[in-house]
Amino acid sequence: MICPHCSTAAKYEWKTTQAMKVDEEESKGTKIAYSTCPNCEEIVVYLQRGELEYDNIGMDYFEDIEWQKMIYPKKENFTNSDDIPKLYLEDYEESVKVLSASPKASAALSRRLLQNILREEYKIKEKTLVQEIQNFIELEGIPSHLTDAVDAVRNIGNLAAHPTKNKNTGEIVSVENGEAEWLIEVIEALFDFTFIQPLKLQRRRKELNLKLEQIGKPEMKKKE
Known part of the structure; x- marks a missing residue:
């Protein structure tokens, strides 16, 4: 995925918390998945939900994740x-x-x-x-x-x-x-x-040209 902090492509090694059940009958659960970006070392956190399964020593895991949402950093x-x-x-x-x-x-x-x-x-x-x-x-x-x-x-x-x-x-x-x-x-x-x-550069150019006009200097030349 692309790191939401440094905007570089990164391969994450995810860790998860113990599941919290939300539906006893259907064994639905939620977990927090978290990892750090290997490039900038900032943390990324997701909330996950899915159907809970258990291994031979009783540890829970998701057979399939139904949905997940980034909770840190907050997406704006x-x-x-x-x-x-x-x-x-x-x-x-x-x-x-x-x-x-x-x-x-x-x-x-x-x-x-x-x-x-x-x-x-x-x-x-x-x-x-x-x-x-x-x-x-x-x-x-x-x-x-x-x-x-x-x-x-x-x-x-x-x-x-x-x-x-x-x-x-x-x-x-x-x-x-x-x-x-x-x-x-x-x-x-x-x-x-x-x-x-x-568009940001275009607005900055207009601002600069206005200042140049005010002091009697020619506008910036555009590259052909």
Whole structure:
């Protein structure tokens, strides 16, 4: 996953607390899962829920995690949401909203959103999302942290090996634990690079040119 602290891709070694039962009849339970980023050493904490199972010495574990939610660091909405086109922002917010209830639905929304951004903003249109991702990571001027993050999407749900998910990106299909969260993080990184940072630089340029005008100096020249 992408570390919510330092924004680098990291492989976590998760530890969990003892489960707390929430349904005696169906053996549902919740756990706290926690780990530290191997890059920045900051802690990440999730709340998990699932069907409890027990090993031969009585230790509990989840056969399948039904849902999980990051509880530290607390996830905040974009402070620059006005800079993101409404069409994309609506799909993103819906993907975040349904994450806890249905990671599969969230992942489907994020995959479709990723493809829409690549097609509309980067003019990349191929038969499959895998090929579109390949074209994107080969573009000049894309920072490595973003190409690495987008490239990793091809491994989510083993995308490259499943033609249905690869072509019909909006279809609801199974995903592994943590993959839906990763997709949302990739979308956020893409939003920042594609929309937020260029507009931030544009506003700073206007502010600087105004100051230059006030002291009688020429405006900054734009690169061709």
